Amino acid sequence: MPALEAVSHLSLTVSDPERSAEFYNRVLGTETVFKTKVDTCQLLIVARPGVMIALRDHPEPASQTFDPARIGLDHVAFAIPSRADLEAWHTGLEADGVSCSAIEASPFGLHLNLKDPDGIAIELFVSEPA
Known part of the structure; x- marks a missing residue:
């Protein structure tokens, strides 16, 4: 291909x-x-x-709310270059009053999660395996 x-x-x-x-x-x-x-x-x-x-x-619309369990989009993830940048995103989101998760580590990298006004799940992700 x-x-x-x-x-x-x-x-x-x-x-x-x-x-x-x-x-x-x-x-x-x-x-x-x-x-x-x-x-x-x-x-x-x-x-x-x-x-x-x-x-x-x-x-x-078929529904008025986003549901990640429905067939289709689960979430949108944006690549962030470093842990320091992800920490800056977290600080900025909190300062702007945007509800978001803490930075979470997984075997794949670091994750910061938030939702848009319709509840569409957004992930900011650093590929930095634990």
Whole structure:
């Protein structure tokens, strides 16, 4: 098979794209780079170097809440370069009033977990095996 270089973007179904864009821009440091209406759906794209997230709603969503146990997305994980950077993220999230977990170690690395306004699980991850 030909090479895959990286994930191009994420596309998330959210209840309020404007609210979600504000959250991602404030918490992850993205900025809104595109906004349109497609039929009755709103689409916003937020981005920063290496990360692009499409946020869209649907006129009749199957459910009003995110559930990681449902078939589909369990969580979104972003790679963080070092333990020091992850600690800085943790400090910044807490200072901004964003509810998040403590930094947790696993055999795979270090994890910091939070949720967006719709409860979509977000993980900040350092590949630093214990």
